Amino acid sequence: MIAVLALDGAPGHHLTTPGLVLATACREHPGVSYEVRLCAAPGFRATGGPGPALALRPPYGLEGTENADVVVIPGHDGPRAAQPPEGVLAALRAVVARQGRVAAVGTGTFTLAATGLLDGRRATTGWRHVEELAALYPHIDVDPAGTVLEDGPFCTAAGVFGGMDVCLRLLARDYGRQVAGQTSRELITPLHADADSVQEAIDREVAESTGLEPTLRWIDAHLHLPLTLGEIAAHARTSTSGVTRRFRAHTGLSPLQYVLRTRLHEAMRLLRETDTPVEAIAHATGFTSPTALRHHLRALTGTTPRAYRRAHAPAGGPPARGPSKPPRQ
Template identity: 85%
Template structure:
C-alpha cells in the first residue's frame, strides 16, 4: 500500500485537501490491484481552510509524524506568507522524505513551501500563473516553467493547480499504475460533469449572474474561445478592472478568468470530440489552443488521456442494422 500524506498548511483551500482522497479513493474502488492510504497531516500553525470557499475548521488526524513513512508528500496551496521559512519541522520532514526515496508534490502556492527548503534549487518547477514572477524573484536558482501545467523533475512534481491538484494526483497515479488506470480514473471523475454540459454551464451562469453580473462576459467568452483572450480584454468586457474581475471570478467559480477560459476550452474540445468527427487539429484551432500540441498537453493534464483516446472511449455505439446484417 502506498501512503499519500497531504500536508495541510494554514489557509489551504478545502478542495485542495479533499481532491487527493477523491482521486486515489476512486482508483482503489475501481481497480482491486490499486491500494493507497491518504493521510491528512496538519503542519504547525494550521487553523482552518482558506478560499475560494468558506473557511472551515478542520482537525487533521495526523501531524508531521504522518509524513515519516509516506511514499508521497503532497503540499497543497495555501494563503499564508510565501516568503520566509516554512513552519517549524516542515523543511526537515520534506528533506527526510526525499532522503529515504520518497516523492514530493506541490500544488499552486505550495511550491513556495517546497522551494524554501532549497530542494528545488537547480531544478524546474511551476506554480499558479499569478505567482510565477514572485517565485522566480524569491528563488532565482529555480528554473520556473512559465507554461507548464505539471512539471516533473527528479522526485519533485509541481503544478499550477488549476483543478485543485487533480492533475498532480492523476500524474502520480499514472507513474504508479500506468496511464490506462489513470485515464479510467479521470473519466470516472470527470465524465459525469459533461453528460449534460449545457445545463451545467447554465447553472454556473445563473449562479454568477445572480451576484456578480458576469453572465454576459461568460457568454462572450464561450462565443470567442477561438480567439487569444487576455485578462485585460475580459476585464474590459465586464467593464471593470483586472483585479475586480479576477476577484469576481474566484468568488463565484473558484477560478481566475484565464483558468476559467482554459476550462471552457477543454469542455468545448471534449464536446466536439464526443459529438463530431472534426479532426483534433481543427478542434485545437476552434477552441483557441495555439497548436494541437498545446491542446494535447492540457487535455492530458486534465484527463490523463489523449484527445483521440477520449474520442474512442466516448464514441456512440453504432445503431443495429435494421436489415439483420449483410444477408438480411
C-alpha cells in the same frame, strides 16, 4: 503511501480530496491500493477558507511523511514569503532524497519552492499568485497557464478542484492512464460542463469590468486564425503594452497565453464532445499542426489528444460529430 501535509489554514477540501480520489480508484479497481495519511505540520490549528474553519487533530505529525511514497502539500493561508514551519523543509527534502515524489496544490507550491528543489524546473500555482511566485523564486520557470505540471519527481497544480487533477496524475503514473481515466469519469465528467460554464462566467465578468469583452468575443470567433499581439491590441484599441497590462491584471495571463488557453479549452471540448478528427480540431482551433496541438495538450494534461478523448469518452458510446462551439454573443 500518500501523506497529505496540512499546514495551518489549508482549505478543508484540499485535505479531503486525495482520500476521495484514491478511495474511488481503490473501490472501482480491486488491484489499486493506497494508504492516505493526514499529517499536521508544526503550528497547524485549523482549516481555512472557503468555508468555515474546522479545528482538526490529524493523527500524524511530520513523522507521518517519513516513509511516504508521495507527499501532497495543499494550499494554505499565511505570508507566502515566510519560511515554512520548522522541520517541513527537511521533511520534504528527505522525501526526494529517498526518490519519493512531492505534489503541491495552489499556494502549496510556495512551500515546495522554499526547499530550493524546484530551482531550474517548471512549476505552477493559482493564476492570482503566479507573478508573486516568479518574483520570490526567480530560478523557477513559472508557467501561468499550467493546470498540472510535472517536472522530475515534482507535480504542481493551480488547485481549482483541491488537487483532484494532481491525484489523477499520480494515479496514472502508478496504475496507468486507463485507471486514471475511469476514475476521472467517475468523479469529474459530470462537472465538465459546469466547469466550462463557471470559467466562461468568470471570463465574462472580468471582461465586462475591464472593457475586454468585445476583444474576447473576437478572439473566440477567430481562433482558427494566427492571432498576433499587435492584432489583439488593435482590436482592443490600445497599445501592445496596454493590452498586455490589462490581460495580466485581470486574467493572470498575457494576451497570447490567454489565446493558447482558449484554444486548448476548445480543443479539449471538441475531443470530449465530438468525434471530429484530431487534425481537423487542430486546424479549427488555430494550432499550426496536429503536432503542435499534441505538444501543448501534453504539456497541460500529460496526455495525447487521442488518449484524452478515450479517457473522457461517454459511457454510452462514441460522441457524435458536431460543430465547434459558437462564439460568444
